Amino acid sequence: MGFLQRSANMVTYEWRRALAKKKFYVLVILTLVLQIGLFALFSYFFTNPPPGFVGSPLEEMKASMWLVGVLGLQGLFIPLIAIVIAGGSMSEEYERGTADILLSKPITKMEYMTGKFLGGLSLLGFVIVLITILGTTLAYGLFGPQESIQFVPVIYLVLLYSNLLFFSMTFMFSEVFRRTTLSIMAVIGIFVASLFIGGILSMMHLMTQEQLYLEISKWLPNWSVSNLPSFVASELITAPESPFVSVPGGDIQLAAAIIAVYTIASILIAALKLVRSDVTKRTG
C-alpha cells in the first residue's frame, strides 16, 4: 500500500465527513436555487424586454447565457462553499478527538493532509460540476442553442483553480487554529475586507488616475478569484459583443500567479504546522 492508496483512502473519508454536515447541503441547495432564480429573472427579462432593448443584441445575449449559469455565482457563493468545505477539514478532527484515531494508524501526516485536501477539493469540484451542468442545461432549455459551448470544460477547470485560493486559505486556518468556527470566520473576514479594500482602492484610482492603487488591489485575494474565469472566458470566446465576457485588460497570467502564490503559501503553512506540532487532544 503506497502513498497514493493511503491518500485516496483519506479522500473517501473526507467526502463522507463533509457530506455528513447539514450546512453543506443547505449551502449547495441555496446556491442551486439562486441559480434557478437568476435564470427565471433573465427569462422574464427576455420575454418582456424593456423598450429599446430588442433585436440583435438580445439574441446574442441569449446565445451566451450558459456563461451566466457557469460564472454567475463565482463572485460569492462558490467561494463560500469552498470555505465551508475546507473549514472543518482539519479542525473538526481535533475538536472531536478523532485525529488520534486516524493518526495512530499507518499513515504519514503528509498522506493524511494530502487526502484531506484532495478530498475537500474534489468535493468542491463536484459541487461546481453540479452548478455548471444546471447552468448550461437551464441556458439551453430557456434560451435555445448556446454558442462556444465547447469551452465549458475549460471554464470549469478555471473555476476550480480560482477557488483553490479560498479553499486552501481556509484549510490552512483550519489546521493552524484547530477551531472550525474561528477558521471560517477568519477567511470570511479576509474575504469581506478584501472586497471592501478593493472597492476603496478602485475608487482612489478613479479619483486620482494613479495606477498603483489598481496594482495593489490586484493582490487582494478577491480580485483574482472573481476575475480569472471571466478573463479566460473573454480570451476563449471570440464574441466581443457578448455582455458577460467583456472584461477589458484581463491579465490572466497575473491572476493565475496570484492564486498560485496564495495557494502554495497556505498549503506550506498548513503542512509545517501539522508536521511540526503535536496532535492535540479534543479541543471542542
Add this chain to the structure above:
Amino acid sequence: MSPQSVLAVSNLTKFYGDFKALDSVSFAVEKGWIYGYLGPNGAGKTTTIRTMLGLLRPDQGEVQIDGVNPAKNPVHALKSVGYAPELPTLQTFFSGEQLMEFIGKMFGLAAQARKARIKQLLDLVGLKEWGDKKIGKYSKGMVQRLSLALALINDPLVLIMDEPTIGMDPEGTAHFRNLFTSLSKEGKTIFISSHLLDEVQRICTHVGMINKGKMVFNGLITQVLETFTKQWVIEAELKTVTKTMITAIKNLDYVEDVKVDENKLRIELKEKKDLRGEISSEIFKRKGVLLSLNLHKITLEDAYLRALKGDQ
C-alpha cells in the same frame, strides 16, 4: 533494552510549555507480556501512550515499536499496533461496520479478509446486531467495545490500550479481561494503562508505575509486591479478646504491632513469613476461641501507594 523488546521507550521527556509531563521515562515490554502502566491522574500515562504512537513529539528520547521509531516511520511502525484510546470519540457519521471497513483499509487489509475480520470482531465484542447502526446511536460502553474491535482489526502484534474497560459493565470487563489473557497467550504484547489496580493485578505479568512524569517502578508484578512489602499481616477473629492476650501476642519476638478492632486482631509481623501456626498456638495457649485466621501479604494497591510515596 532487551533485543526481545517489542516496545521500547528510552529516556522519554516531554514538556507542555514549562510543565515537564514526562521526565526521562524508560521501559521495555517483551513479546507476550501484559504490561500494566499505573499512575494517578495527571501522572503522564496518556502522554506516554500518545508519544509512543507518534501523536506527540518528544523533547528527548525515543520510542521503538518492533525496532521502528513511529515518529520517523509511522507507516512501518504502526502497521502492527492496535490502539484503543481512553474514552474514545469515534466518527459518528459512520456505522460500526463502515468505520471498521475504513480503518481496515488504512491497514491495507484485502477486501475479503476485511469483511471476515469485521464480522468476527463485531461478534467478539458483542456488537453483532449493531454493526450497521450509526455510531452516534451507540452508548458509551458500546463505543468502548467498538474501539477495542478497531484496535484488533489488523491482528496486531502490540495492543496499546488506555483505560480499556472504563465505563464498561462488569460482564464486559470480565469478558475483555479473558480476551486480553488469551491474546497474550497467543504471543501478542499488551500494554494497558489503567487505574483499576484489581484489574491490573489479575491479568498483568509486568507493571510500570509513573508519578509526576517519572517512573517509580518497572518490573514483574510479583516483584512490585515484594519490593514494596514491608511486612505481612495476620488477621485473627476471636470470640472474645482479652487484654492479656493482646499483651502476650505483642510481646512475641516476631510481632511488630497489634491493632484491635472489637473482636478482630490485626497482627503486623516483623518478617515476611507465614506465622499463622505460631499465632494460633499462642491464642489456644491463652484459651482463646479462634473464629478465623488469615494471612495478608500485600495488595497491588498497597504497593502502588507506597511506590507513589517513594516508600520502599
